Amino acid sequence: MSVSEVSFWILATMCLGGALVVVVTRGMMRMTLGLGAFLLGVAGFFLYYGSPFLAVAQVFVYVGGVLVLILLAIMVLKRDDTGRPQLTSRVDIATALVPIIVFVFMNQALSPVGEELGVVLGSSDSVEDMRMALLGTMLPQFELVGVLLLVALVAAVAIVVRKERS
Amino acid sequence: MSIVTLTSLLFSIGLFGVLTRRDLIAVLASVEIMLGAANIQLIAFAAARGEYGSGQSLALIVLVIAAAEAAVGLALLVALARRSGRTQVEELMEVEG
Amino acid sequence: MDFLAEAPYLAAVVPLGLAVFLFLFGRLLGKASAWVAMLGPLTVLLAGVACAVVVLGGEASAAPAPYVGGMVSSATWDWMVQGTMVITIGYAVDGLSALMLLVVGTVALMVMVFSVGYMADDPGFARYFTLLSLFTASMTGLVIANSLAGIFVAWELVGVCSYLLSGFWYRKPSAANAAMKAFLVTRVGDVGFLLGIAVLWQATGSLDLAEMTAAASGVAAGTIAVASALLFMGAAGKSAQFPLHIWLPDAMEGPTPVSALIHAATMVAAGVFLVARVWPLFEASPGVLQLILVVGVFTAVMAGTAATAQNDIKRVLAYSTISQLGFMFAALGLGAWEIAMFHLTTHAAFKALLFLGSGSVIHGTGTQDMREMGGLFKKMPITAVTWIVGAAALAGIPGLAGFFSKDEILAAGYHEQLWVVVLLWAASLFTAFYITRATMLTFFGRPRGDQHAHESGPTMTIPLVILATLAASAGYLATVVAELLGEEAHALEPPVAIVSATVAIVGVAAAVLFYRSGLKADDRLAGALDPVWRAWEHAYWFDGFVQRVVVRPTVVFATVLYEVVDRFVIDGIVEGTGTASRWFGRGMNAIENGDVQWYAALIGGGVIALLAVSYLIVMQDQLADTISNLGLW
Numbered sequence: 026m027s028v029s030e031v032s033f034w035i036l037a038t039m040c041l042g043g044a045l046v047v048v049v050t051r052g053m054m055r056m057t058l059g060l061g062a063f064l065l066g067v068a069g070f071f072l073y074y075g076s077p078f079l080a081v082a083q084v085f086v087y088v089g090g091v092l093v094l095i096l097l098a099i100m101v102l103k104r105d106d107t108g109r110p111q112l113t114s115r116v117d118i119a120t121a122l123v124p125i126i127v128f129v130f131m132n133q134a135l136s137p138v139g140e141e142l143g144v145v146l147g148s149s150d151s152v153e154d155m156r157m158a159l160l161g162t163m164l165p166q167f168e169l170v171g172v173l174l175l176v177a178l179v180a181a182v183a184i185v186v187r188k189e190r191s
Numbered sequence: 192m193s194i195v196t197l198t199s200l201l202f203s204i205g206l207f208g209v210l211t212r213r214d215l216i217a218v219l220a221s222v223e224i225m226l227g228a229a230n231i232q233l234i235a236f237a238a239a240r241g242e243y244g245s246g247q248s249l250a251l252i253v254l255v256i257a258a259a260e261a262a263v264g265l266a267l268l269v270a271l272a273r274r275s276g277r278t279q280v281e282e283l284m285e286v287e288g
Numbered sequence: 289m290d291f292l293a294e295a296p297y298l299a300a301v302v303p304l305g306l307a308v309f310l311f312l313f314g315r316l317l318g319k320a321s322a323w324v325a326m327l328g329p330l331t332v333l334l335a336g337v338a339c340a341v342v343v344l345g346g347e348a349s350a351a352p353a354p355y356v357g358g359m360v361s362s363a364t365w366d367w368m369v370q371g372t373m374v375i376t377i378g379y380a381v382d383g384l385s386a387l388m389l390l391v392v393g394t395v396a397l398m399v400m401v402f403s404v405g406y407m408a409d410d411p412g413f414a415r416y417f418t419l420l421s422l423f424t425a426s427m428t429g430l431v432i433a434n435s436l437a438g439i440f441v442a443w444e445l446v447g448v449c450s451y452l453l454s455g456f457w458y459r460k461p462s463a464a465n466a467a468m469k470a471f472l473v474t475r476v477g478d479v480g481f482l483l484g485i486a487v488l489w490q491a492t493g494s495l496d497l498a499e500m501t502a503a504a505s506g507v508a509a510g511t512i513a514v515a516s517a518l519l520f521m522g523a524a525g526k527s528a529q530f531p532l533h534i535w536l537p538d539a540m541e542g543p544t545p546v547s548a549l550i551h552a553a554t555m556v557a558a559g560v561f562l563v564a565r566v567w568p569l570f571e572a573s574p575g576v577l578q579l580i581l582v583v584g585v586f587t588a589v590m591a592g593t594a595a596t597a598q599n600d601i602k603r604v605l606a607y608s609t610i611s612q613l614g615f616m617f618a619a620l621g622l623g624a625w626e627i628a629m630f631h632l633t634t635h636a637a638f639k640a641l642l643f644l645g646s647g648s649v650i651h652g653t654g655t656q657d658m659r660e661m662g663g664l665f666k667k668m669p670i671t672a673v674t675w676i677v678g679a680a681a682l683a684g685i686p687g688l689a690g691f692f693s694k695d696e697i698l699a700a701g702y703h704e705q706l707w708v709v710v711l712l713w714a715a716s717l718f719t720a721f722y723i724t725r726a727t728m729l730t731f732f733g734r735p736r737g738d739q740h741a742h743e744s745g746p747t748m749t750i751p752l753v754i755l756a757t758l759a760a761s762a763g764y765l766a767t768v769v770a771e772l773l774g775e776e777a778h779a780l781e782p783p784v785a786i787v788s789a790t791v792a793i794v795g796v797a798a799a800v801l802f803y804r805s806g807l808k809a810d811d812r813l814a815g816a817l818d819p820v821w822r823a824w825e826h827a828y829w830f831d832g833f834v835q836r837v838v839v840r841p842t843v844v845f846a847t848v849l850y851e852v853v854d855r856f857v858i859d860g861i862v863e864g865t866g867t868a869s870r871w872f873g874r875g876m877n878a879i880e881n882g883d884v885q886w887y888a889a890l891i892g893g894g895v896i897a898l899l900a901v902s903y904l905i906v907m908q909d910q911l912a913d914t915i916s917n918l919g920l921w
Binding site for chain 2: 045131135170174178
């Protein structure tokens with residue numbers, strides 16, 4: 026096994042384990058830790074595929090932002106029981122069929138493409154490429170996302186403080 | 192296991208969480224998993240095609256949207272918790288038309 | 289009066305307008321509605337006279353087949369237009385129509401005058417005259433129509449009028465049932481008529497009589513034969529020919545003048561008229577003519593014998609009518625349509641007279657049963673004398689109307705097929721016998737029953753006298769009728785005429801001798817002829833036969849259809865639709881449970897379904913190609 030393969034499997038295990046913990050676990054803190062592991066795994070994959078800038082952004086925004094935000098929410102609400110996933114009820118077992126079939130479809134449809142995707146190491150000027158893209162062809166999207174982020178933040182504040190005002 | 196299978200699997204696990212978790216915080220976390228899976232896929236394709244610019248930019252945009260979604264979702268969750276003291280999905284059943 | 293020859297459609301329009309008028313204002317007018325209604329047949333009669341004058345004067349324009357005697361006036365309008373399919377309606381008055389106008393107008397007028405007295409105390413007086421007007425209009429329309437479509441419409445209209453008038457006393461169950469029976473039995477024939485029209489339309493592309501006749505020469509003989517056989521089916525239903533004759537005796541439940549007008553003189557003769565109207569078609573189908581001949585002769589003999597043993601005076605006349613119509617069809621079958629029309633004309637006169645006479649008797653005595661009559665000659669002299677004139681005309685006593693027309697039929701048979709003549713002589717013998725029997729039982733002998741019979745008033749006796757005059761003299765009009773129909777008049781055939789006269793006189797004499805003793809003769813005959821007499825009395829039990837073989841199986845079949853097919857299959861499907869919808873609704877209701885995650889799962893299911901469809905359509909490889917082609921790889 027080459028180094029790249031080893032690192033791929035480590036990252037894959039991290040992501041899958043974290044995701045499964047999030048979906049299955051009962052404890053709120055364990056779920057948050059699982060999510061953290063998953064997000065770090067994603068950052069690792071970004072690095073693996075030659076996008077160090079995005080990897081860093083991922084760590085900052087998610088691990089440093091969203092994850093902390095979720096922890097804060099948990100602390101604010103003073104709760105540690107997320108409730109069991111309702112795997113016992115018949116409706117939920119039926120519901121589980123939906124993701125299973127989605128997986129089969131996605132895998133089937135994409136695998137001919139995926140098999141040709143080898144391991145590619147990142148190029149050093151990837152940030153330069155992204156800068157050119159964001160301020161060039163993708164400028165409108167970039168601006169839109171900025172506006173969206175602003176609206177989201179204002180909305181979040183508005184939703185939370187509404188109660189006090191009324 | 193190819194990267195495609197991995198991301199498909201991650202996406203499906205996230206979807207399963209969204210459909211079955213009863214706690215809204217967990218549902219939000221599951222959504223993050225789905226978005227993360229999509230992002231890995233994007234970057235993987237970008238790397239394979241050598242077009243880092245557009246691929247990374249798209250991933251960055253998804254990242255930002257995910258952050259915004261998490262912020263608004265958690266705000267809603269807090270508001271909901273204030274109203275009923277609970278953050279279970281059942282609280283949303285009142286919206287039933 | 290000339291304008292009536294130029295616009296003969298007025299003969300149909302005026303009575304129709306009067307019918308509408310009386311329908312709206314009849315109750316206000318009361319008794320006066322009768323005199324208003326009479327304007328209708330008067331118009332018809334005058335139009336008939338005007339048209340006949342034109343034809344006889346040779347002023348009529350040339351007419352294409354099947355019109356005869358020259359065209360007085362005609363017009364055609366588009367009625368229904370559907371693309372290239374055009375159904376026209378219109379009128380065409382030729383010699384045949386003129387003759388029928390005369391017959392219809394005269395009889396209708398006499399019947400209306402008679403009805404003023406006969407129906408005087410009836411609460412439905414105005415309704416009665418409304419229906420008579422409607423009938424007059426329909427019958428006139430029937431004889432002047434220039435297309436099979438028009439004839440069929442009028443044909444059904446007279447059928448409806450017959451239904452309404454037979455069942456005039458609709459509170460009486462027997463009358464309502466009789467009307468229904470008449471309607472249904474004639475409907476059997478009308479199905480054939482309608483099919484015949486369809487066949488002709490398909491074959492010739494037109495329902496207009498002239499166009500149809502012209503096109504028919506290019507049509508296969510078999511098709512024409514089928515069409516004419518089907519038309520004859522309709523004619524047999526309307527004209528009460530075997531086996532569709534069973535409705536006519538029952539239709540006697542209606543008021544007697546109605547029987548005189550509809551069930552003796554005009555409507556039941558419409559079948560004969562129809563065959564004469566489309567004569568070229570029948571002429572081209574010798575097989576069908578032979579069928580008509582057999583049916584006619586059989587009916588004439590069968591009904592003639594049945595009439596012998598009836599006790600109800602109206603039923604005697606009903607069977608007599610069936611028998612005489614059989615004579616007419618026999619004439620048609622022999623190819624002598626103009627003789628059939630001549631017999632139709634004379635028969636209209638003397639049979640209307642006999643029916644009105646019986647009406648007068650019924651009015652005077654309050655009964656229809658001849659066993660409760662007897663000795664009425666002195667109490668009702670005018671009725672009795674006119675009746676005897678009509679009876680003699682029917683019996684075929686030389687010099688009176690019936691003798692001439694019947695003799696012409698027999699002469700035609702004498703030249704064509706001898707067996708016909710022999711059987712018709714037998715029928716004539718019975719005719720003379722039964723009508724004399726009815727006369728003897730009604731007017732002579734000891735009075736039976738304790739009614740205080742009285743002569744009827746002038747409104748009833750005057751029509752009797754007029755019709756008696758016609759019944760006595762119509763036979764001498766043979767030349768006029770033949771000329772109207774554009775045919776040569778037939779001279780008397782001495783050997784046939786002598787035998788016929790002998791037969792008639794023998795029949796009359798036998799009945800007179802027999803029935804001097806009144807009812808006892810019936811008992812003696814019944815005893816001597818036991819099974820036969822009872823068969824006659826019940827008209828060969830044909831009604832019961834039809835009841836058992838046709839009606840009851842139909843009812844059983846309909847009951848089975850209702851109980852099994854309708855109740856289980858049809859209702860099951862209908863109710864099943866509702867039940868299935870309810871179940872489906874409940875199933876859908878379970879989905880709408882308000883659980884947002886459940887909704888999300890459904891969305892996921894929808895996505896899967898779409899993917900599955902596209903996957904099945906595009907197939908795996910092509911889908912991969914598509915993704916590659918998008919430029920991802």
